Amino acid sequence: MELISFVLTYFLSKDLVMMTAYVCWTPEEISELYRRANRASVRLVVVSDFPRAPLMEPRGRFREAMLLDLACPDAELILEQASASRGFNCRHSWLLLHNASSDRSFIEDTLASCDILPDADVVWSSSERLVDLYRIKPGLPLLQTELGLARNCSRQEMLALWGALPTAVSRRKDLRNMTMKGISLVSQPAHFKGWSDLRNRQIDTFPKLTYPLMMLVAQDLHFRFDLRQVDLYGVAHNGSFDGLVGRLQCQEAEVGLASFFIRPDRMQVADFISETCVLTCTFIFRQPSRSAVSNVFLAPFSGGVWAASGGVAAAAAGLLVALRRARERCRPQPDLQLFTLPEAFTFALGTLCQQGFHSTPAVTSVRAVMFSTLLAALFVFTAYSAKIVAILQTPSDALRSIDDLTRSPMLIGVQETTYKKVYFQESPDEATQQLYRRKIEPQGERAYHSVVDGIARVRTGFFAFQVEQSAGYDIIKQTFTEREKCSLKEIEAFKLPLVAVPMRKHSGYRELFATRLRWQREVGLMDRERRIWLVSRPRCEASGGGFVSIGIIDVLPALQVLALGAFISVVLLASEVGVHGIRRKTRQYHDAHQLHEQTTIDA
Known part of the structure; x- marks a missing residue:
């Protein structure tokens, strides 16, 4: 029964209270395991029929202890299932029991077909030692690290070991110059001049922002990318995606080197390891004078x-x-x-x-x-x-909300993007839905413009353009005068999801990448790239208010009243002339009739 005590001590030292045991022990030993697990407040599930073992879910809310006795018949079935279903991951802490040997070559031969990747928590336990196991890449040899303890160790020794042992990410962040398949995006190859080209920030902004971050991760973890390119982020067709997401779904690439929106449909086929920025899409317009809207x-x-x-x-x-x-x-x-x-x-x-x-x-x-x-x-x-x-x-604040935009005579345009209609249609805000139905949908494809054309119309016309702030600010800084910059206003139509780096579903490198990207965010490297590629709002530096010139639109109501009065006067004049003519003809008729009657009487 010392083995049962060791197993429970091992998992409890890791604060794991849910355990699945794949064992073929005697009924007495299993009963003893249940009794001691219950005493230690460990929820236990024992699986003895290995061919009918339940599937292992690689994702869940809690970590789970996994015990496998390799001396059992059909133990290789459990290893194959764990490898195929990504059961060797950070959620499952595996303890592999083998009493006969802890020879390195024997361990390698036993686990030769198992994908125990860097995010796995797998320990081989023989009677004389514990060995931590993982491999850098499927097909490469296992990397074995002796933990310096045996089965007869106490719980205090185990706690001391876990306290002194660096985390798995820290121990395994050297990927030894391996090659990893990566996928990036270039939506407009004709305009692509390199990953560091700052002349057209609004073209492929997020791939250009993400590329240096992922290159730094590769340098940090000591590996290389086998990089491929596509021209689409990916749209679902009957459950299958094309573009970048489709490559991740088909496991043709391990990680994406282009950030994009976290959406529920994409989360079904890919994981997101770290957000890179918060994207804001607003209606940018020059605040009209009050006379233009009222x-x-x-x-x-x-x-x-x-x-x-x-x-x-x-x-x-x-x-x-x-x-x-x-x-x-x-x-x-x-x-x-x-x-x-x-x-x-x-x-x-x-x-x-x-x-x-x-x-x-x-x-x-x-x-x-x-x-x-x-x-x-x-x-x-x-x-x-x-x-x-x-x-x-005085400066106008005539348009302050989506409802004001909807009621105003201002024309509306939307940036030409892959999500140009999606978030309007999915927005739960009734004001946004009403704006889309009244102002955007009736225009059809004429409502969608490139960033350059849309911002140009904002500058010269009575026009509001819904655009990614960074892309719009880049053109505004190049084309607007200082006084024009001061008249810019913004209204946010809807909240966009976070923009994050995608990875293959249940990848064995997820924790490594997430940790290194989190480090980049903490030390300011990610913020540096955001400042390079995402343009901030231009400052208003025009001094003095000056005079505002008055145009026709400011006196238009007065001209309308004048025109209405002139029209009414013409109508009244025509009516008076008509009435006067009718009266004259009536009088002439009566005079002629009276003359006729008088002539008749005289005759």
């Missing part, structure tokens, strides 16, 4: 002020009519005959527009009403004019 002539006053101004004008008109009627009862005045109700309304409207009146009555009370009305209208008009000037001169 009627600036209605903006100066609130509804209450407009109502109060209208009330004062109506009260003045009513008072003038009342004074005329009161004066007529006492002594009629010819100049007061002008103040009929329509004329009083015309006076009130003209007063608000600073037009005055064409007549000045001699009655003092009427003059007082007219003077006070004109003075009140002067104050209102002065405040109104000053507010309009302030609105036209």
Whole structure:
């Protein structure tokens, strides 16, 4: 029973409380194993029928202890299953029991067909020693490291060993100049001028950002890439991917040298080992003046002020009519005959527009009403004019949300990318969905532009362009003036997933790569590459506000009112001419009829 004590001590020293035992022991020994495991609070599963052993899942929430007695018949079936299903990984801690021998050549012969790669935790246990095992690459010899303990060691000795022993990643980070298959992406070979070409950052940005990071990993882990290139990231077709993801899915490459979005469909066929950057896609536009998106002539006053101004004008008109009627009862005045109700309304409207009146009555009370009305209208008009000037001169914040963009007359464009429609359609935000249905979908393919064309339209037109920030900023820095940079605004439409480095599903090098990339992030090497390839927002360095020129669009509502008034006047003129013609013909008809009747009577 010393073997059972050793097994439980070994796994408990690693804080493993779930164990699967592949053994062919006697019922008494198995019962004793169950009893001691229960006493040690270890959840135990014993498998004795090796041909019907359950599959080993390479991924899970918890680490699991795996015990295999190599003296059992059909033990090689368990080794083959673990190798084929990637059961030799960091999730499963294997203890291989063999009482007969710990000779290096014997271990190599026994495990010759097993893919025990660098992320595996496999220990060979003989009666006199423990040996840590892994191989750099399938087909290469096992690397065997004696741990310096035997089965008769105590738990304190094991804890001391694990405390002093470097991690598996630290011990195994020398891959001894092996060659590893890598896959990268060049979407536009005609424009590709090398991995360090900074002239066109917006073309294949993420492959160019990832390439030096992965080359540094190769140098750090001492291996070489057998590099291949594709021109697509990969799209699913009936469960199978093409492009870069497809190569990883078919296990034609071990790791990708191009970062891309972490998506659920891609996670089914590939692993992601480290995020490289957070990508933000926003609508970039030049904030329009308030008059471009709303009627600036209605903006100066609130509804209450407009109502109060209208009330004062109506009260003045009513008072003038009342004074005329009161004066007529006492002594009629010819100049007061002008103040009929329509004329009083015309006076009130003209007063608000600073037009005055064409007549000045001699009655003092009427003059007082007219003077006070004109003075009140002067104050209102002065405040109104000053507010309009302030609105036209101050920076605008007319568009601040997706809803504002949807309601505005601004045209919308989207960067031409592989995900140009996907994230709009998948967005849970109703405002984003509404923007897509109203502004983007009706345009069809005309809504999608290259970065250069889209940013050019932002500069020259009433246009909002949804673009990757870094790509857009690169063109903006090259083409915009300082004052134009200061007018730029951004609205984020949706959150994009993280951009990460992909790897073959259940790769045996995942932990090695993840650890070294994490180290690059901690020491600032990854941030350095981001600053090189991802352009930051250009700073606004234009000094002084200056004057804002006023265009047709700023006075367009006034011109529309003028045009509407002219149209109504023409319609009324035509109506008056028509009515006058009808009346004249009616009068001529009546005159002729009366003349005819008179002639008849005379006859």
